[in-house]
Amino acid sequence: MAPRVLISDSLSPAAIQIFKDRGVEVDFQPNLGKDKDKLLEVIGQYDGLAIRSATKVTAKIIEAATNLKVIGRAGIGVDNVEIPAATAKGIIVMNTPFGNAITTAEHAIAMMFSVARQIPAADASTQAGKWEKSKFMGVEITAKTLGLIGCGNIGSIVADRAIGLKMKVLAYDPFLSGERAQDLGVEKVELDELFRRADFITLHTPLTDKTRNIISAEAIAKMKQGVYIINCARGGLVDEKAVREGLDSGKIAGAAFDVFTEEPAKENVLFGAPNLVCTPHLGASTEEAQENVALQVAEQMSDYLINGAVTNALNMPSISADEAPRLTPFVRLAEQLGSFAGQLTETGIKGIRLEYEGAVAEMNTKALTAAALTGVLTPLLQTVNMVSAPAMARERDIHVEEVRREQMGAYETYIRLTVITERQERSVAGTVFADGKPRIIQVKGINMEAELxxxxxxxxxxxxxxxxxxxxxxxxxxxxxxxxxxxxxxxxxxxxxxxxxxxxxxxxxxxxxxxxxxxxxxxxxxxx
Incomplete structure (x- = not known):
């Protein structure tokens, strides 16, 4: 039976066609996402749900989604999806982080120019018949220092464009390697140094507990006199009241905001501040980006529902369409090894060690570990799968260790799983033969060969x-x-x-x- 996908927000006709061409049945109801009760009523009929930002996928919706396997968000932000609830139910949540990266980066650069040259205010003044040339004195971008908070997909594009504009670029990003920084031509710095040195600061980081109010009154105090702040990422990254005070005092020479703590922003403490440029969350609003993310989400969801390939998932390791056929028998093996050990374990599990030797060590071991944990935890928890198992292991303080090594033993490749309890360690090893079938090759150090x-x-x-x-x-x-x-x-x-x-x-x-x-x-x- 063909998988069924509900599209509850507006998606382009080309995206709908992709689903149809891939053999997925599509129900296109672009206004349904705004009707919570109706969505709750029908969601149980679908294998996939494709959304933009209008559909709110709450825990209640997820609970009613008895057949749902994947939620696809056309765009990067998934604030409208309760990911923990989806994970607990084994529903993959995907986004499209690359489809609107260029558009958002370009908007940040456009906002930087706008605030540096006071273009919106100058436009309004000129069109009102005033000729206030001396009032709108701007600053050059060239040779100024740009500080990036976050240097991922979007931040790295902004860096590239800024370097082209002859700016010096600093980047604060805990996940940015020195090698990657060198390739991008940016200088990796700590946050306080960025605040101290940057003429312009632009944010390109997700909103987490660690990044909330990363631009605070305390942070602003560390910045240069006359700094410019651009936020096209997430509203909660900035303490808006502190920025308003900085604009009023002149500490901040200008600010450009595309995102706000509360949206739609009908009222905001920033509104009316001097040299403030605001847009209504237009970061991804170009025809190209809207089309790109729609096509991308349709491809990703179809790949998963038809081939089992997982791309840009926020709660499961990615499995590419190319590697899915080669990985599948090892996923089955990992789950069987986990199940074998899990069914024999009667005391509390402290840790699980997975050893990947030979060819399997070069594969996607994150996906294999997720499968192994599924096997181990299923006898204890029943409702667990590759999406929820790693989170459930963490919740139960089960330490998971992965070891990868080149071929050493008689077998070309194998996986050994060891369950560590308070009383003992029990290990089981297995491999996949040329017939594609998993085999047990060792139990508790005793060699044997068995198909399960x-x-x-x-x-x-x-x-x-x-x-x-x-x-x-x-x-x-x-x-x-x-x-x-x-x-x-x-x-x-x-x-x-x-x-x-x-x-x-x-x-x-x-x-x-x-x-x-x-x-x-x-x-x-x-x-x-």
């Missing part, structure tokens, strides 16, 4: 004659057929492990009888 089926018996026993005969007899008496039988041992007469695939459930009475056999230490029915 829907119903498996896991038995640890002493390696002495008579066990297999007695065990087989008990299963025969219960009418349980053995599909495969796999054995491994440390040494002759030492500890042994049996992994047996059976054709259906094993009665509880039979499990008790097997457990009561003299040589058996543990028996467990595992389901995959």
């Amino acid at each position: 089926g829907p119903h498996m018996l896991y038995i640890t026993n002493e390696d002495k004659p008579g066990f297999i005969g007695k065990f087989g007899t008990l299963l025969g008496q219960a009418g349980v057929n053995i599909a495969t039988f796999n054995l491994g041992r440390t040494e002759a007469g030492g500890d042994a492990i049996a992994l047996i695939e059976v054709d259906g459930d094993v009665p509880a009475r039979t499990l008790e009888q097997i457990n009561a056999l003299p040589l058996v230490k543990q028996v467990k029915l595992l389901k995959f």
Whole structure:
């Protein structure tokens, strides 16, 4: 059955066509996002939801979205989506961070020019029949220092344009490497140094608890006399009252704002301040950007619903369309290893270590780790998947460690998963053979080779004659057929492990009888 997508905001006809061409059924209702009750009523029918900013995807909507797999936001900001609620339900939330980056960067540069030369006020004055040439004295951009707070997609484009305008560019961004800064031609600095040295400051960072009011009264006090501030990112990054005081006192020579703490901004403490340029959140408002993000979100959602490829997800590792086919069997292996270990773990989990060796170490291990955590946590939590598992592990203070190394052992590539509890460490390793099927290759340090089926018996026993005969007899008496039988041992007469695939459930009475056999230490029915 074809996946169904609801478009609840206005999206271009070309985007709708992309969905149709990719085999996705589309329901285009551009005004539905504004009707919360109607959206709540119908959302359960859809696999995907494509939105802009008008649709508010609340926890209540997400709870009613019984079939929803992906929410796609045409644009960068996802303030209108309750991501934790989506994550808990295993719904991927995607945005399109690159589609409007150029447009937003250009707007920031345009705002910088506007405030530097007082263009809006000069325009209004001139059109009113005044000729106030001396009133609108501006400043040059050339040779001035621009301070970027945030140097990601948009910030780096602003840096490139500013360097072209012969500005010196400083950048504060904790995630910016020295090498990347060098490539961009910017100087990486700490925030206080940026405040001290910059003639113009422009913001290009998401709004988080750490960045809220990053431009505060205290920050403004550290800035140059006559600084210019441009904000085309998010309203809450700036203490608007402090900026108003700075404009009134002349500490700030000019400010240009495209975003506000409350939007739509019908009233604002900034309005009416001297040399203030304001626009109504136009950062992404060009025909090119609106078309780009619409096409991008349609491609991304279709890729996920049809091929399982994950791009620009905010709550799950990305899986490209190219790597999805190669990664899929290893995702299945990682989940099976996790499930195997999770079903055998009866005490609280302190940590999970994943070792990737050989070719798999070069793959997308974030996605594989998410799959492994899903397997481990499912027996404990039931409703968990690749989207929610990493968050759930963090919430439970489970330390997750990834180790990647080149091929060392007999197998070309394998994954080993170790569960660390208060009492012990238990590890299981597996690989994917040429047939694309996952195999267990080691349990608790004991080598064996086994394919996992829907119903498996896991038995640890002493390696002495008579066990297999007695065990087989008990299963025969219960009418349980053995599909495969796999054995491994440390040494002759030492500890042994049996992994047996059976054709259906094993009665509880039979499990008790097997457990009561003299040589058996543990028996467990595992389901995959």
